[in-house]
Structure formats: structure tokens, C-alpha cells
Amino acid sequence: MSIEEHADTPLKPGLRAEIDAWVAKFPPEGKRSAVIPALHVVQNANGGYLTEELMRAVADYLELPHTAVYEVATFYTMFDTAPVGRHKVNICTNISCMLMGSDAIVEHCEKRLGIRLGETTPDRRITLKVEEECLAACVGGPMMVVDGHYYTQLTPEKVDEILDNLE
């Protein structure tokens, strides 16, 4: 009879407590619903990105197949599976924002930071996330989200100011 042991998991007790808090919000048979918040918890504690080891640890902890967690982690752009910069800049490139000129915003950011979408500045300050989908702020397009904060009606000047303020 095997008892699930979590002895060598990279999930330290503090993280497990946080995940438990999420698990508690769902009915016992719906434990898997906690996978997205759990991945957030783990990602935040790991400098903004997930490793294979961490994804497996979350899977084991929630009793999910490893593949199921990889699927979730690769599906959502809010999860990163490779090292990232200190700040994540997500420029919406979906239809409304595109019509409002998001292409120019992207181009401006790329020039200004000297990197392409999907890349991180050499000083590891900023990661420009690739192909961000509609972030539900169409009314303020073009828009972007920086570390979870929404910035709307962007202009190149506004973008400069925001980027410059990121340490």
C-alpha cells in the first residue's frame, strides 16, 4: 500500500500551505481546479517562471498526471517555463488593440529595449511576452499589462515612462 510521500518535493511547507488554501476552496473531488493558482504560487516563489521539477511537484501534490500540468502551464501565457526578467511586459496584440495600433507599440518597445517579443533584456530587467491575447480591456486599446498592472490608451511616450520606471 503506497502512501503518497512528499519528502523530497521542492514545494516547501510555506508554499504547500498557500496551495492548501486554494485547494480548500474547491470540493475534494475538484482538487485539480487548484492547478492554476498552485502554479501561480510556485511561479511567484521561483523568480517568475516554472521549472519542469516544479510542475511535476505541483502535479504530484494535486495528484494529477505530469502531462496535465505541463498542458496547463504551456497553454496560458501567464505562465513561463523558461527564466524571465524581473518584469513581464504583456502587450495585447489581439484584434481591438491591433486596430488601435498595438503593432506600433510593439515595435516601439522592441526598439527601445533592443529585444524582440519573447526575449529578455540582457540585464534581466524586462521580458517582452510573446503574442499576448485579449486582456479584456479592449475599451482602452492599445493596452498592456506590466507585472499585473493594466495600462491603457498607450502612446510611445506613455510606454517609455512606464518602462523607465521599472527598476
Add this chain to the structure above:
Amino acid sequence: MSEKAEATGPALVTIEVDGVEMQAPKGSMIIEATDRHGIDVPRFCYHRKLSIAANCRMCLVDVEKAPKPLPACSTPVTDGMKVSTRSERALKAQKGVMEFLLINHPLDCPICDQGGECELQDLALGYGRGVSRFSERKRVVKDENLGPLIASEMTRCIHCTRCVRFLEEVAGTRELGGMYRGEHLEISTYVGHGVHSEMSGNIIDLCPVGALTSRPYRFTARAWEMLSHPSVSPHDSVGSNLEIHHVRGSIKRVVPGENDSVNECWLADRDRFGYQGVYSDDRLARPMIRGESGWEETDWELALEEVVRQLRGVVDGHGADALGALVAGNATLEEQYLLGRLARGLGTANIDSRLRQADFSDQDRRPPFPWLGLALEDLERQKAVLFVGGNPRADQPIINHRLRKAVKAGARVSYINPQRHEFNYRTDQHVVVPSAMVRELALIAAALLDLTGGEAPGGLDTLRDGAKPGETHKALAKELRDAGRGAVLLGSLAECHPQASALRALAALIGKHADVAHGVIPEAANLAGAWLAGAVPHRQAGGIPEKIPGLDARDMLEQPRKGYLLLGLEPELDCADGAAAMAALRQAETVICMTPFVTGSMLDYATVLLPVAAFGETSGTFVSAEGRWQAFPGVAQPVGEARPGWRLLRVLGNLLELDGFDYNACDEIGAEVERLCESVQPAAVSEWRVPPVVRPEKGMQRIGAVPMYAVDSVVRRAAALQQTPQATDISVGLHPSDAAALNLADAEWVEVRLRGNSVRLPLRIDDSVAKGAVSVPSGLRETAALGPMFGALSLKRA
């Protein structure tokens, strides 16, 4: 939906499809009804054995009053529904979907292995446009290595997710998934883990395009050049139905033969890829005789004359009892029958197929053949199963698949084994050293008798060694008794156990008092057939008791004979005690090997080598664990001058001037055995007889289970299977606490000693092995020198 389910199932509704009125069970999908009535609805993602994903949209049909076309695979029928699969709207929708599916498809059919049997190609012909309107760039997907069995070309993938769903739902190993999303969606393991399920090959059949193809078969033939003939798997006692695809008598691949009562539409990888072994380099092409100056090739006539001379020499010089015949448990019924008659014709009943078994003490009371105790199909309807000794996931993957279905339907499956195995379903596993398996089973029997108030039969107390049933035993006993439908099954390891007779007696006792089925799973494809055909020393064909039983497989080797007749085996790998087998054969003056393969050790002990047909090359019959007789034709051209075993034995019988060897065809022999078995009914052991008590020798106990890709000579030569992790990981498994006690925790290699023999192997610290036991697999060249599958051994750092 089977006929039966239809009869007892939910209410029927009437629908009309393309003007044809039909009935369908309420709640079933449109596509099930059209399939049943032979109306073609194009599809990619739908598969009757998998959950409904409805993601390809190829099956769109026109449903009256519906505002838009609906997917036939996920639209339930309703009474009075009118469906059109070929209306303009339906066709337009289907064509539209096809155009989208082809957008990212490479259209590389000329270099694609699936060409000619591709669902996408076929449907594109019917629904595709002649010219593509898509001029943008197509996406490309990098391939990952899925292992030695499955080749992938993921750019061709159309994301139907059949492979993903199969692995999750049927194989129970969610090894593939849909990574990323949208245009970037890729079917992969993400981490390059490969696909390792013992049933992995089925995703090749399921993949409707050429994204997943068979690595061993790839580029060796085109679908339209091959002929297909039915056959039966020779690798386990399930009797999986196969189709052999061949080009002018050369086997190119093996795919499942559908049989819902046996293997459904699935195959274990062993059954699918085993055929590769048939064409291994060490096939014996011509008969050979050992002469004064060593081995010489010769023709059949001279070889057979020599065999006759040598056999006569043994019989005349030492008496018929100096002769022993051993025949593989996966030889055909016809071969086993003829060899049995040949031996008896020469005056001895020394014939056996139970090569890996060690305990024959109850053979007289055993039923006419080792029987599963219930129908294969019924396994999945059990509520509680106690499985003793064996790992069906490796030994009989389809039985494991049925047990998994039972568990998914709420059953409990418990195991008693000397090693914990990784199952693809929830189990309770009780791990004890091999010798203690008897005690555990006796304690469950005792607990059961306490429950039912039954009287303990004589000897039970001895078997339980003075111990009292614990909570687990009581729980297991209660579970079985309350199951309503339950079974106690003895697996391959139990059949080969040194106290197999005690295990069988106890299983029968439990079966009787819990009122559940009990049975055994024969460890070879046609061992049941061997009993029926008289390839056992105590019974003739038809189960007729032998007045003076011959020697069993073990005695024949432990009391060396002067002459041996071997058919289809490599004794050092296929016998319970390979070392004893080698010793016995080396001292014999005559050893006739009828074998598809020639090995170094055969050249060492044999006196005549006769090439016989291997899997696929001979017609014959197998009788499966559930007692199903399945005849199959000879499909492939035997390699070199090899002949089907039955032909060879027929000629030999005639040359030896034995009566009744004048058969014209293989099916005459099969029919003869069938007639002899007319009154034979499958049965399980019923009465209790006190089994002999064997005290285990002191020391660590060997677990000599045979790895899944080492069970017979063909599989052992199947190149691709031999590259899988299941085959390449050969090591000695030791529990960490034993490793610490023996001061071996940091040892990389160990020397294993058993009865004066020793081998050197890598050590694996493994807490799945029972404390006090050591896992040293048998059936392998690396361990053949060690001797018996069970027994006390010692370990030393090497």
C-alpha cells in the same frame, strides 16, 4: 453498442438518416447509429472505444431544424430526428472543415508511411479541393523521440487527440498531452519522456494521419502491396487476435484483429512488435548434424534418418525411459500433440510443456487444463479480484487492461506478490517474500472461514504457520465474500512458484468459501493446449490419465536422460532451472533440437538441429487461458529450409514406423485433438488435498520473474522491443533496508550466488522488492547461469 446492451439498454428512439428510418438507443450519438447502419460519416477524432472529444468537426451533418450543421459524434439522437449526411449543407460543412484541416498539413503523402491507408488522405480525396487556396506559410512542428517503437512526424498531426485519449483512458498512462495552444498546439510529452506504455503501439493504429507510425515497419512496404491474414499471438495466454501483413510471405507488420471478447481492437506491444524476432540473424536455415569433425549442414532426408538412428540408439541402448521430450508452451497444439504421440509411440510418457514450473505434486487432481476460471470478458465485471503471484501488466497486458476496466467500474483489485508493481489503476498490494505468499493466502482463507463459520480443512493451520489473520487478511476475505462477483487469480509467477500446488489449493478453498471464481493464468500462449494435447507426462490427449505417468519437466532435467527431443525452446532461458537444463543436456548422448533459431549453447549440447517454422510461418491452434480454441493459418514463408513443426513430426513418426501419422494437413490434426477433447469441460480445482509443506532454505530469496520481453525465443529477438526500457534495464533489485544490512547501499555491482552458481549484475536499490527477497530476473542470458527462478541466494559486492 453491442446487441446485448441494445436489448437491455435504454429506450429506443426512431430517427431518419438520409431517408432511412432507424432505431437508436436514447442518448446515443448520431454517429453510432449511422455506423451501425453502414452509413458513412467522415470523422477523425471519434473512436468507438474512446471518449468523445468532438474536436475535428469532420463529422458535421445536417440535422433538420438545427440552425447549423452538428457534429454527428457528439449530437445525441432524439425521437423523430431527421439527419442528412449528404445534403448540400452537410457536404459544404464537411468540405470546409477539410480545407481547414489541410491548411497546416504538409501534404507529403509520397514520403509518408501512412500513404494508402491514411484517413486524411482518403477523406481529402472525397471532400478536399483539387487546388489549395492557402498560400501562406505552413507551420512546422519539431519531432521528439517517442522511443524505439513509434516514429513521429508531428507536422502531420491534425490534433484529433486520439493518441492522448487512448493513453489516458485505455493505457492509463497519460504520456502525451496537448502542449501550448492555438496555432502552436503540439501533441507531445513536453519533456522528451517518450511513450512507454506496454500498449503504446495502439496509437499507431489510432492516429488517422501519418503523425505516428510504426518505427520497425516504417518504409518497408506500402499498404496496397501487402496481404493480410489472421493469426493469434504466441506470447501470452490471452490469445489476442492478430492480422499479419506480409509481402510475398515475408511478414512486414502485425496489427490487431478485432475481437471484443478477447483483445477488443487493441494489442499489447509484445504482440504487435514481436514478429521482428522471426527474422533474426540466428535463424537456422538448414538441418545440421554434429559429425566427427564438427557441425555440418545437410539435407532433410539425411538429417531425419540420423534422428531416427539416434532415437533408436537411445531407446534400444537404454530403454525408452532414457528419453525426454520438452516442448515450448507456445508451440502449436498440433506440434504438442504429435510430439506427445511420438514420445509415447517410442514407449515413454516423458513429455512436458510446463517448462518454468517447479511444483507438480497436484497434477493428478488438476482439471483438464489450467483455466482462468471465468471468461476473459467477465474479468471487467468483477467487483473484487485477488491476484496472487504475477504482474499481469507485463505478463498478460490484455488481462491487466480488463482488470483496469473493472477498477474503473468500481472494483477492488488486490495483489499478493514478492514485489510491488506499478499498475495503471488503484490497487492494494501486499508484498512478502516468495515463501510467505503461501502463508498470506492461508491467512486470508482462515479469515474467510472465521467469517463464514466454515471448518478449516486439514493442513490449513500448518500452511499459515501458526500466524493469526490480521486486519488486512480479514478485510480481503470480507471483500471477496461480499463481492457477489469476484475472483481469485493465480498469475504466471504463482504457477512457477516452488509451492504452486499450495497456492492453487488455497485459491480454490477461498474461491469455494467466498463463492467467487478462481483460476490460473497459464504462463505461455498454449499451455492450456499442451494439457489438452497430451504434452504433459501424466495425461494423454483429451485429458486421459496416463497409467504410468512420465517424468515432468523438472525431473527430466534433474534426473538427466540419455536423449532429449526439444521443440521450440531454449532450455537455459525457458526452463525453471536453466543451469540444471544445461547440465542435463550437456551430458546427454543425443539431443535433437527442433528449433527456429540456432544458439551457441545449442551447438554445444545438440547432436542434430532441425529448422522449424516460427510464428506466422506455421498453421496451428492455440488454446487460451479462458479455454478458447483458435486456429490460424500459416502465413509467412518459412525462412531457409525450415518446415512447420507438424510436418516434420509427421514425417518423423512415419520414419519411426509409428501408427497414425498419416496426416495430409494441419487441420486434420487439430480436428483429431478437438474430437478427443469433445467431453472436456473447463473446470477449476475443486477438492482440497493437503499440499506438501516446503520449508524455504535460509537466506535471501530470489524472485526470478521473467521480464515481459524475455518470455519466449521470438520476443527475445525482437529488436525494437529489446531497445525499450522494459528490456534494457537488467539489474538486481534489493530493498534499501536489506542493502543497508548487507552493507551494499553504495554498491554498484553485486555478485549473486545461488547453489554454487554466480553471476555479476548491476545493483538497484528498490523499495518495491519485499524485505528479505532479491529480484533477479530469469529468462535472460545474463542470469541463465544462476539456476532456479526461486531459491536462497547470497549477495556480495562486486
